[in-house]
Amino acid sequence: MAFSLTQYGDMSWTVSSVLGTKHLFTRRLGGVGDYPYSTDPDPAMDPVRERVREIWLRLRERGGFPEEGFCFTRQVHGTVIRAVGAGDRLMPPIRVRPEDCDGLITAEKDVPLCVFTADCVPVLFSEPEAGIVCAVHSGWRGTAADMMGSAVSAIGKMGGHPENIRAAIGPAISRCCFETGPEVKEAVEALLGADAEGLCPPEDGVPGKYMVDLKETNRRRLLQLGVKEEHIDVSPDCTMCLSDVYWSHRATGGQRGTMASIIML
Numbered sequence: 001m002a003f004s005l006t007q008y009g010d011m012s013w014t015v016s017s018v019l020g021t022k023h024l025f026t027r028r029l030g031g032v033g034d035y036p037y038s039t040d041p042d043p044a045m046d047p048v049r050e051r052v053r054e055i056w057l058r059l060r061e062r063g064g065f066p067e068e069g070f071c072f073t074r075q076v077h078g079t080v081i082r083a084v085g086a087g088d089r090l091m092p093p094i095r096v097r098p099e100d101c102d103g104l105i106t107a108e109k110d111v112p113l114c115v116f117t118a119d120c121v122p123v124l125f126s127e128p129e130a131g132i133v134c135a136v137h138s139g140w141r142g143t144a145a146d147m148m149g150s151a152v153s154a155i156g157k158m159g160g161h162p163e164n165i166r167a168a169i170g171p172a173i174s175r176c177c178f179e180t181g182p183e184v185k186e187a188v189e190a191l192l193g194a195d196a197e198g199l200c201p202p203e204d205g206v207p208g209k210y211m212v213d214l215k216e217t218n219r220r221r222l223l224q225l226g227v228k229e230e231h232i233d234v235s236p237d238c239t240m241c242l243s244d245v246y247w248s249h250r251a252t253g254g255q256r257g258t259m260a261s262i263i264m265l
């Protein structure tokens, strides 16, 4: 299990060795419109539409994705996962985002599922026996509301089994940088029970603040749900420490683009 970097011209992305199907986690480099909507499929401003179109054309070609485009969702920090198919594919720039949810799932081939993050945790899943892929956005609210449980359950409803699930937890803000108040620590402890041990240490010298490991929280939750340890890969990259190559909401004060995490059967 390991993440590796693919450099394609001026674009780069990381991939995990665990998923066994086409996928990628983009970085901020190689965007055409570097700020603010470099990979966002729903530009609010007309001047960026051509740049957005350009980057999606490049990503489609270089990543080997279908001409019809990608499946998107309007993320709302919840845990709803929507089943999509070939008819849901869109090629950016798009004016109206699809319905609100934070995960997409499909058992159809050539249907790329796309979620966006910039510090939050992207998780891509494959279930190779049943032929299912799933992509979710899991920030601290989604993590605490059990997005991992929602994903494993959605895969199960389509005929998959936890012991076959592969999960790649992508680049996200890491414990080194994710300073939170007690509400995040309490939510992680409520989710994991005794398994939250050591995940939310108090910040040195800052009363009432904690350093929370969201990637590890999601990994431990997947273990609780029956996903095998050897089937879970975790990116070591912290988006805030590496804000020169990743978009970080915290590092930029919200003046940012966003990374796409994409998986397809």
Ligand SMILES: [Zn+2]
Pocket (backbone or CB within 6 Å): 173, 174, 175, 176, 177, 178, 238, 239, 240, 241, 242
């Ligand atoms: Zn960091």
